[in-house]
């Protein structure tokens with residue numbers, strides 16, 4: 001369950017609020033025509049200081065795009081990103097500058113997020129110096145301490161990115177993100193390359209850091225066991241929309257959206273989350289602006305679902321569905337990850 005948000009020492013906590021975020025990617029087709037792909041379609045989400053919010057959903061549902069949008073990597077086509085009294089969505093890129101230290105990301109591919117010509121020690125020292133986190137002469141000690149906190153040794157500071165395994169690099173990426181003592185971290189599949197024992201260690205580190213410093217964490221993952229262990233709240237994404245959002249236990253024990261249920265069942269049976277026989281029935285995909293975009297795959301589809309778009313309801317447990325899953329039909333929750 002969500003804990004009371006706590007602020008960073010000496011810094012008031014700030015909730016990040018996303019309101020109705022739409023993001024269209026424009027791509028060039030082979031015939032020189034612009035094609036528009038709507039990657040985020042009306043996403044609203046609040047992340048309070050001290051909360052860990054999990055973003056789950058199948059590949060391509062928009063999790064990474066949403067994470068990058070809330071950190072200013074992508075500029076939304078419309079909608080609002082309220083943070084510390086500013087609507088950053090509409091602001092010029094320079095408006096993000098004062099918040100660069102506050103908002104950090106651990107990227108999905110750790111190798112490409114490090115400069116191959118820098119030692120990892122240099123890569124870690126750079127943000128410490130840039131943001132004057134510690135006095136200059138303390139930087140080597142701080143780098144060593146960061147490496148130790150993520151389960152590596154100070155010796156790793158002398159190595160280059162290509163000399164480390166994917167899992168080791170993931171830990172350096174986490175060390176870099178926490179080094180500047182941010183207020184928010186978006187961690188994209190940040191523990192996916194770690195073996196079980198190291199994964200537990202890093203998850204415990206993230207949880208401890210979150211509880212001690214009040215850093216807000218958006219944790220993108222395919223692993224529902226990890227999400228259940230780590231997150232206070234879960235947002236389930238499907239094709240650019242949040243279809244269900246609520247406290248972690250409610251999502252696992254009482255899933256309301258048929259897609260959430262299919263995701264939980266898919267995990268139990270270790271298969272892809274394809275919902276029903278509706279696909280095979282050859283149902284035409286309805287206009288997503290005017291219908292539930294999950295309707296063609298949904299076993300609980302009503303005629304209304306094909307002509308009306310359901311809105312996400314009210315917190316604390318919100319879901320966008322006209323015919324939610326009754327409590328008795330909810331799947332037994334998947335096993336909790338032990339960490």
Ligand SMILES: Nc1ncnc2c1ncn2[C@@H]1O[C@H](COP(=O)(O)OP(=O)(O)OP(=O)(O)O)[C@@H](O)[C@H]1O
Nearest residue numbers: 025027037039057058059060061062063064065066
């Ligand atoms: N720069 C881009 N230009 C065009 N389309 C993009 C771009 N980035 C992402 N997309 C598309 O947006 C959709 C959402 O992608 P995104 O990477 O956010 O999904 P995801 O849920 O994070 O997937 P995964 O779990 O596989 O990482 C995909 O269809 C993807 O192809």
